[in-house]
Amino acid sequence: MKPVMPMGYQGMVATPHYIASEIGRDIVRRGGSAADAAVAVSAALGVVYPHMTGVGGDAFFMLYDxxxxxxxxxxxxxxxxxxxSxxxxxxxxxxxIPRRGVRSSITVPGMVDAWWEVWRRGGRMPWEELLEPAAQYAEQGFPISRNLAHWMRLGERELTACPALAELYLPQGRLLRAGDRLMQPALARTLRELQAAGRDGFYAGSVMERIVAGMERDGGLLTRGDFAAHRGEWVRTVSVSYRGCEVHQMPPNSQGFSALMMLNVLENADLSAIPRDSAAFYHLMAETVKKTFRDRDRYLTDPDFAHIPLERLLSKSYAxxxxxxxxxxxxxxxPHLSPAMGQDTAYAAVVDGExxxxxxxxxxxxxxxxxxxxDDTGVLLQNRGSFFSLDxxxxxxxxxxxxxxxxxxxAMILRGGKPWALVGSQGGEGQPQTQLSVITGLIDYGCTVQEALSLPRWIYGRTWGQxxxxxxxxxxxxAAAAATLRGWGHRVELVDAWDGLTGQAQGIVIDAGGLMTGAADPRGDGLAIGW
Structure with a gap:
């Protein structure tokens, strides 16, 4: 696969769905900032990529001013x-905790609050204009993508079990297919209410009332007070140096520090001298992942509830x-066995002309x-809280x-104090590993961002159901590398070429002269647009 890698000096948008990318480009070209475009893209992804994200989920944003x-x-x-409890x-x-159903949705969705705060900090267009494209696509519909159709087929039983979802995805009792028009009128009404009321419409207004009323009727556990009390927070990123670059991640409760630990470990190796297709490369990656996940699984939780020794974990001596x-x-x-976790996510990046x-x-x-x-909300609720333990x-x-x-x-990578690369990926256990593949491809193997996203990937660990x-x-x-790894004692599975199991990543690179290059993962439905 050799997709076109767009270039530009005025702006760049990379998302996992081409409609969302076009919306982001239009916002910036109309005078919006990168923050404006990010909010519009995020809202649009909740409409056109509803299997991965939506107003009923969470979001993490990293902004460079x-x-x-x-x-x-x-x-x-x-x-x-x-x-x-x-x-x-x-x-x-x-x-x-149940994996599905109303009793699995026990954490308040943070998405709308995140939009509001990102817009207030870095936006300059009117709030309602940022949600307008998403509202229009929810009202008028859009063609179901190949990726959405794939996950609809896999999740047909779950979609059928919920009346509101069955009405959307199985009209007349038949599952919609790729290319069919998906219309989401209840979600459109919710977005229209949020346009008028802002974040409070979701956490204290009519949208919240309908969500909580439905949950109460169906045996849910979230209350009006839980929604009213919700606030996300601005945080300081955590970072390490890697071969002259400054790599930034979100702090806990995000697993972002695990990728920083991996880079610290790999900095001890002359990675560029190890062939990228060799058993030695994949052995080193897998063992680095295991060592890091051992500490991640031991410590990671809400830092308001437990001490996480980041200073030690991110030190070069520990690496x-x-x-x-x-x-x-x-x-x-x-040996290492992480708990199984979900993998469905949408990553995007935006850079404006400033x-x-x-x-x-x-x-x-x-x-x-x-x-x-x-019912009557269009809001598909997350099950993030099902990953909590009862132990x-x-x-x-x-x-x-x-x-x-x-x-x-x-992730955001700086050179000389300015953004050089923006990188992220779908996939629970796979997110730090795919980032590792892309970042080392860029820095150690001299790849362009498109080449780095297209490198063969590995995934160590489990997803739910495995x-x-x-x-x-x-x-x-x-095949030869796999045979050698098996001889060394690894349990190796060869999966399909360009397998979505290995994540859907996007990336933007900005050179010293201001030239932006962008790429969307060839494994997904995404698009990078530069101008």
Whole structure:
């Protein structure tokens, strides 16, 4: 695959859906900032990529302000309801939080609040204009993409089980197909109400009332007070240096620090001297991932509820210790089994002509989230809270008002104090690994952003519904490497070439002269547009 890599000096947008990319371009060309375009793109993705994201989910935004040279992050993840605790499930005889249904939706959606705060900080267009394209596509419909159609087929049972979702996706009892028009009138009404009322329409107004009324009727656990109390927060990003670059990630409760740990480990190796298609490369990647995930799984949760020793975890000396561990055990793979987690996410990036940049990511957690939509809302609720543990000894144990371990992690890389690359990917366990593939492709192997996104990928770990902790490799000329890895003791699976299992990533690179290049993942429905 050799997609065209657009270039431009005035702006660049890269998203996982071509309609959202076109909306972002139009906002910037009409005089909007990167923040304006990010909000419009985020809202549009909730309409045209409803299996991955929507107003009922969470979002993380990372903003670079060209005038001040400052980076800020917005944590738009929701907290568990005030009355939600392990005893609620124990009293009902449940051994774990349900993965689907109204009782899996136990964290307040943070998406709309995040839009509002990003717009207030960096926007300059009227709020209602940013939601207008999304509202129009919800009203008038759009062609179902190949990726949405794929996930509709996989999730047909869940879509059928919820009356509001069945009405949308299975009219006359038949599942819609790729190319069919999907119209979402209830979602359009919700977006129109948010245009008029702003964030308060979702957290204190009529939209919230309909959501909570539906949840109460169906046995849900979130209350009006939970919605009214929700506030995301502006946070300082965390960063490490990597071969002369400054790599920024969102702090916990995001797993972003795990990618920084991986880069710290790999900085000890002369990576460019290791062939990218060799068993040695994939062994080093897999073992680095395992060492990092061991610490991630031990510590990651809401930092308001537990201490996370980031200073130690992100130190170069600790990275050297991990690298030496890998070397001492070579070629034997280390055991590690992370908890299974969802992988359905949408990442996008925007840079405007003034140099303002936004790297952002959003999700419902599983495909179609909780697979629950309160009637007359069009709001598909997330099931992010289902990843909480009911084990009191677990770091990510459920508690009222707590934010869960979060997979979402947009990245921004600086050179000389200015954005050089914006990178992110869909995929729970895969997000830090796909970022590692792309970032090392850019920095260590001298790839363009399109080449870096197109490199063969690996994924170590599990997604929900799978018991295997195998190392999965895209089957693109890697049979010999796979055979060697198996000989070393790895459990290797060769998956399809360009397999969506390995994530859908987007990226933008800005050179020292201001030339922007962008790319959308050939594994998805995305588009990069530059001008």
């Amino acid at each position: 060209a005038a001040s040279g400052e980076i800020a992050g917005y944590n738009g993840s929701g907290r568990a309801g005030s009355g939600v 392990p005893s609620v499930y124990a009293d009902a005889g449940e051994q774990e 050297r210790h991990l690298y030496d561990e890998i070397g001492r055990s070579f070629p034997n793979p280390a 140099g303002n940049a936004v790297s952002f990511i959003q999700s419902l957690y599983y495909d179609f989230g909780a697979a629950y939509m309160p 009191p000894s677990a770091p990510n144990v459920l508690a009222p008002g707590k934010r869960s371990f979060h997979t979402l992690m947009p 018991d295997s902790d195998s190392l999965k490799l895209e089957n693109r000329g890697l």
